Amino acid sequence: MSDDAINDTVxxxxxxxxxxxxxxxxxxxxxxxxxxxLDSVDFLNFVIGLHERLGIDIPEADxxxxxxxxxxxxxxxxxxx
Amino acid sequence: MYEFRMxxxxxDMEAGxxxxxxxxxxxxxxxxxxxAVVETVKSDIEVEIFHGGVVEELLVRExxxxxxxxxxxxxxxxxxxxxxAAEPAPPEAGPPAPAPPLPRVPAPVRAPPxxxxxxxxxxxxxxAAALGVDLATVEGxxxxxxxxxxxxxxxxxxxxxxxxARPERPERPAEVAxxxxxxxxxxxxxxxxxxxxxAMARSKREIPHYYLANTIDLSHALGxxxxxxxxxxxxxxxxxxxxxxxxxxxxxHEVPELNGFWQDDAFRPGPGVHLGVGISLRGGGLVAPALHxxxxxxxxxxxxxxxxxxxxxxxxxxxxxxxxDATITVTNLGERGVETVFGIIYPPxxxxxxxxxxxxxxxxxxxxxxxxxxxxxxxxxDHRASDGHRGALFLAxxxxxLQEPEAx
Numbered sequence: 001m002s003d004d005a006i007n008d009t010v011x012x013x014x015x016x017x018x019x020x021x022x023x024x025x026x027x028x029x030x031x032x033x034x035x036x037x038l039d040s041v042d043f044l045n046f047v048i049g050l051h052e053r054l055g056i057d058i059p060e061a062d063x064x065x066x067x068x069x070x071x072x073x074x075x076x077x078x079x080x081x
Numbered sequence: 082m083y084e085f086r087m088x089x090x091x092x093d094m095e096a097g098x099x100x101x102x103x104x105x106x107x108x109x110x111x112x113x114x115x116x117a118v119v120e121t122v123k124s125d126i127e128v129e130i131f132h133g134g135v136v137e138e139l140l141v142r143e144x145x146x147x148x149x150x151x152x153x154x155x156x157x158x159x160x161x162x163x164x165x166a167a168e169p170a171p172p173e174a175g176p177p178a179p180a181p182p183l184p185r186v187p188a189p190v191r192a193p194p195x196x197x198x199x200x201x202x203x204x205x206x207x208x209a210a211a212l213g214v215d216l217a218t219v220e221g222x223x224x225x226x227x228x229x230x231x232x233x234x235x236x237x238x239x240x241x242x243x244x245x246a247r248p249e250r251p252e253r254p255a256e257v258a259x260x261x262x263x264x265x266x267x268x269x270x271x272x273x274x275x276x277x278x279x280a281m282a283r284s285k286r287e288i289p290h291y292y293l294a295n296t297i298d299l300s301h302a303l304g305x306x307x308x309x310x311x312x313x314x315x316x317x318x319x320x321x322x323x324x325x326x327x328x329x330x331x332x333x334h335e336v337p338e339l340n341g342f343w344q345d346d347a348f349r350p351g352p353g354v355h356l357g358v359g360i361s362l363r364g365g366g367l368v369a370p371a372l373h374x375x376x377x378x379x380x381x382x383x384x385x386x387x388x389x390x391x392x393x394x395x396x397x398x399x400x401x402x403x404x405x406d407a408t409i410t411v412t413n414l415g416e417r418g419v420e421t422v423f424g425i426i427y428p429p430x431x432x433x434x435x436x437x438x439x440x441x442x443x444x445x446x447x448x449x450x451x452x453x454x455x456x457x458x459x460x461x462x463d464h465r466a467s468d469g470h471r472g473a474l475f476l477a478x479x480x481x482x483l484q485e486p487e488a489x
Contacts, residue, residue, distance in 0.1 A: 016392070016396075017392070017395065018363065018395065019395055019396050019397075020363055020364050020395070021363070036363075037363050039391075039416045040320050040321075040322065040416060041320065041322065041387060041388055041391040042391060042395070044318065044320060044388060045388055045391065045392055047315060048315055048316050048388070051315045051316065052316070057314070057315060058315055059311075060307075060310050060311070060318060
C-alpha cells in the first residue's frame with residue numbers, strides 16, 4: 001500500500017468519525033482532537049478504524065503519535081514496513 | 082390491525098418529519114424492526130416498530146412533518162383468532178425473511194423492494210437538499226454505498242449522464258417536493274436550541290433538584306485499566322468511561338429510586354438500567370441516547386456499545402428506542418476539562434450523574450499525602466423521588482465499586 005493510500009485511509013476513517021467535518025480544512029500538522037473536537041470515544045474509534053483497515057496493531061502507548069494526520073500517516077507507514 | 086404512529090422521541094419533541102420509509106405495503110415486519118427514518122430537530126432517528134405484522138398502507142408521505150401521535154401506517158397484525166388456523170404466509174413476492182434468532186438485535190434493515198433506500202450521511206443529505214440534487218442519482222462511495230458529502234460535490238460538478246435514463250417516478254405528486262427538503266442548518270440549530278430550552282425549562286420549573294458531589298480516588302481503577310489494556314487487542318481496549326458507566330449501573334441496583342421516571346405524581350421504577358449517555362453534537366446541542374441494560378453488560382460489551390452509540394450519534398443514525406428508553410442520564414463533561422458537573426435532570430427522569438475530568442490531586446490517606454488520579458462524581462436528583470441520604474449512598478456505592486475494578 002502506498003503512502004498516498006495510507007493517507008486516504010486515514011481521511012476515510014476520520015470521515016466516518018466526524019461526518020459533519022469538512023476534512024479539506026484540516027491542518028494535517030495540527031492535533032485532530034482540537035480541530036475536530038474529538039472525544040476519547042471518537043479517538044478510540046479512529047484507532048480501531050485504522051487497525052481494521054490496515055491490519056496494523058497500535059499499542060495504547062503509541063496513541064499520542066496519531067494525534068495529527070501527518071503523525072498518523074508517518075506512524076502507519078513506519079509500522080507497515 | 083395496528084396503527085404505527087409518530088413516536089415521541091423525547092420530552093422535547095412535538096413533531097417530526099417522516100424523511101424516509103424503509104418498508105412498503107406488503108412488507109412483513111417484526112417487533113423491533115426499523116421501519117422509517119424520522120427527522121427531528123436533533124437528528125435523523127431510525128424508528129423501530131413495536132408490533133409485528135404486514136404493512137397495509139402508508140398514511141404519511143415522505144417529507145411530511147406531522148405532530149407526535151399522528152398515524153403513519155396501518156398494519157395487519159397476525160394474532161390468530163381462536164379456532165382459526167394461523168394465517169398463511171402472505172402471498173406477495175419478495176425475499177423470504179429468515180426467522181430471526183431471539184432476542185432480536187435491531188437488525189440492519191433489508192432493502193425494501195419498492196422504495197429504494199438512499200443511504201446518505203446527514204451532511205450529504207443537507208448539501209443535496211441545498212443544491213437541489215436528487216440523492217437517488219448520486220453514486221455513493223461510503224461504506225455500503227452510502228452517499229458522502231464528496232459524492233454530492235462530485236455530482237454537482239459533473240452532471241451524470243449514465244443515470245439520466247432512470248425511469249421517472251410520475252406517481253410522486255409535486256407537492257411532496259417542497260416540504261421534503263430538510264430545514265437549513267441554521268433553522269435546524271435553532272430548532273435544537275428551542276427543544277433543549279423547553280426540556281430544561283420544564284426541568285427547572287418542575288423538578289426540585291438536590292445536588293451531591295464526591296471526589297473519588299481512581300488510582301486502582303486506572304492502574305487496573307492500564308494493565309488490562311496492555312493485554313487486550315486494540316478492538317477490545319477499554320476507556321475510563323466504560324468503568325464509570327459500569328460502576329454507575331451497578332450502584333443503581335443499590336439505590337433503585339434514582340433509576341426511573343416521575344410520572345403522574347409518583348415514581349415509576351425503570352424497566353431496566355438504561356443509561357442515557359450525554360453526547361455533545363459538534364453541530365451544536367446534545368443528545369443522550371440510551372445504553373440499554375448497562376448493568377447486564379460486561380465492560381467489553383459496554384465499551385463496544387458505547388463506541389457504536391457515539392459513532393451512530395455522529396452519523397445521525399440513532400434508533401427511536403435509544404431516544405426514549407433512558408432511565409437516568411450519565412454525562413461526562415470531564416472530556417472538556419471541567420472538574421465538576423452540576424446536572425439538570427432530563428424529565429421525566431429523576432437523576433443525572435456527572436463525571437468531571439480525571440485529574441491528579443493531592444490525596445491524603447493513612448496520614449500520608451500523595452498524588453492520585455481522581456474524578457469528581459456528582460448527582461443531581463429529584464427530591465420528589467429520593468432524599469439526599471439515598472443519593473449519598475449512591476455516590477458511596479460508586480466509590481466502593483470503583484475501588485475494585487477487577488470485579489466490575
